[in-house]
Amino acid sequence: MKMNKEDLVLREVCLDDCKLLFRWANDSQVRKNSLSSEIISWETHQKWFNEKVKQPEHCQIFILETKNKTPIGQIRFNRDGTSVKISYSVDTIFRGQELGTILVEKGTEAILKTWQDITVIAGIIKPENIASKKVFERNNFILTSKDCCLEYRKVIKNTDKIER
Numbered sequence: 433m434k435m436n437k438e439d440l441v442l443r444e445v446c447l448d449d450c451k452l453l454f455r456w457a458n459d460s461q462v463r464k465n466s467l468s469s470e471i472i473s474w475e476t477h478q479k480w481f482n483e484k485v486k487q488p489e490h491c492q493i494f495i496l497e498t499k500n501k502t503p504i505g506q507i508r509f510n511r512d513g514t515s516v517k518i519s520y521s522v523d524t525i526f527r528g529q530e531l532g533t534i535l536v537e538k539g540t541e542a543i544l545k546t547w548q549d550i551t552v553i554a555g556i557i558k559p560e561n562i563a564s565k566k567v568f569e570r571n572n573f574i575l576t577s578k579d580c581c582l583e584y585r586k587v588i589k590n591t592d593k594i595e596r
């Protein structure tokens with residue numbers, strides 16, 4: 433059955449999500465599409481996760497799930513000044529159903545509420561990552577750089593900002 437935007441909820445990450453994010457981080461397609469492709473150890477992941485959740489002013493992670501709490505995917509925003517980088521993934525069993533497109537749409541809405549002063553959101557992907565190219569294009573991100581990796585950017589206008 434096709435899932436719609438209305439059937440899905442985006443929530444903030446919590447400490448109990450550490451294992452879930454570990455499983456997703458080591459998914460073979462996620463590692464292949466990542467700029468650093470080595471497998472991540474549980475110890476490295478735990479340390480990384482604990483650092484990230486301690487710094488909500490620099491990093492925000494959200495989980496997309498169904499209304500009965502089946503996890504679908506994750507989206508992470510890392511902030512540097514007023515620029516933000518996106519990294520996201522959909523669980524392998526839910527790919528190809530436009531859920532990546534919904535994840536980036538809902539994630540972008542959420543981060544604009546959380547960080548109201550940001551000016552640019554960007555995603556950097558490998559050129560062969562066709563699924564992600566489509567996801568960014570469908571969310572009106574603009575291709576701005578085509579070196580070894582592609583950079584998709586969304587410049588935030590005041591009209592994009594949503595009241596808290």
Ligand SMILES: CC(C)(COP(=O)(O)OP(=O)(O)OC[C@H]1O[C@@H](n2cnc3c(N)ncnc32)[C@H](O)[C@@H]1OP(=O)(O)O)[C@@H](O)C(=O)NCCC(=O)NCCS
Nearest residue numbers: 465519520521522527528529530531532533562563564566
């Ligand atoms: C990128 C990703 C999140 C896309 O999620 P998704 O839910 O499958 O995305 P969508 O269903 O919205 O698919 C987007 C389009 O890509 C297509 N697509 C999906 N996988 C594809 C593949 N391996 N090769 C080519 N096209 C693919 C889909 O068919 C769809 O196109 P269509 O609607 O024209 O048929 C998912 O593939 C993923 O988790 N990949 C690993 C992590 C990753 O690459 N993250 C992005 C980098 S930060």
